[in-house]
Amino acid sequence: DAGVIQSPRHEVTEMGQEVTLRCKPISGHDYLFWYRQTMMRGLELLIYFNNNVPIDDSGMPEDRFSAKMPNASFSTLKIQPSEPRDSAVYFCASRNRDYNSPLHFGNGTRLTVT
Amino acid sequence: AQSVTQPDIHITVSEGASLELRCNYSYGATPYLFWYVQSPGQGLQLLLKYFSGDTLVQGIKGFEAEFKRSQSSFNLRKPSVHWSDAAEYFCAVGGPGGGATNKLIFGTGTLLAVQP
Numbered sequence: 445d446a447g448v449i450q451s452p453r454h455e456v457t458e459m460g461q462e463v464t465l466r467c468k469p470i471s472g473h474d475y476l477f478w479y480r481q482t483m484m485r486g487l488e489l490l491i492y493f494n495n496n497v498p499i500d501d502s503g504m505p506e507d508r509f510s511a512k513m514p515n516a517s518f519s520t521l522k523i524q525p526s527e528p529r530d531s532a533v534y535f536c537a538s539r540n541r542d543y544n545s546p547l548h549f550g551n552g553t554r555l556t557v558t
Numbered sequence: 559a560q561s562v563t564q565p566d567i568h569i570t571v572s573e574g575a576s577l578e579l580r581c582n583y584s585y586g587a588t589p590y591l592f593w594y595v596q597s598p599g600q601g602l603q604l605l606l607k608y609f610s611g612d613t614l615v616q617g618i619k620g621f622e623a624e625f626k627r628s629q630s631s632f633n634l635r636k637p638s639v640h641w642s643d644a645a646e647y648f649c650a651v652g653g654p655g656g657g658a659t660n661k662l663i664f665g666t667g668t669l670l671a672v673q674p
Contacts, residue, residue: 448601475660487648500660544609544659546592546659547659549601549603551599552600552601
């Protein structure tokens with residue numbers, strides 16, 4: 445099991461540019477989560493999917509953020525246009541369908557917007 | 559509102575010494591409680607979880623935690639710390655509604671340093 449795979453590991457971009465973060469969940473996991481980690485706000489849930497369908501996106505900060513899950517093995521988090529305050533580490537996590545199954549986190553993407 | 563408080567931002571212990579990391583929660587119903595560990599440049603790894611039953615739970619890497627409802631606490635302990643335990647530790651609370659871990663609320667973390 446390769447675990448949750450995120451790419452890229454690091455992304456540096458200029459303000460105004462579009463940024464796309466990618467995630468491959470663990471095979472067989474029905475749930476996928478996107479989290480953001482900053483010094484100021486800690487770990488925040490942005491959105492989560494069940495069977496490729498977005499269930500709760502109340503944590504998405506604004507319309508500049510969007511997330512998709514076109515199939516069970518791939519998800520993207522897009523920021524357009526990016527702003528310096530979006531700089532953070534973005535984590536993807538997945539879990540299986542059991543009620544109390546734990547989250548498995550990827551190693552994160554460190555985003556820097558200059 | 560649901561919340562998790564980790565009062566200690568940074569703790570330093572000597573290798574071989576005992577460790578206790580504090581966690582207090584605020585939750586309107588029976589909470590599901592978790593401790594995660596994050597090593598530099600890595601994602602979060604689950605150490606242990608409490609859902610119900612025995613209030614003392616055992617986890618991986620020799621860690622344990624005790625749920626105390628009267629104190630709204632879920633402190634993490636280890637009797638003898640190893641240098642490899644240096645990392646950041648996060649307490650989290652979740653609840654019913656589709657899945658115990660669907661909307662975890664994390665504390666701000668405690669950074670553990672281990673002195674030789």
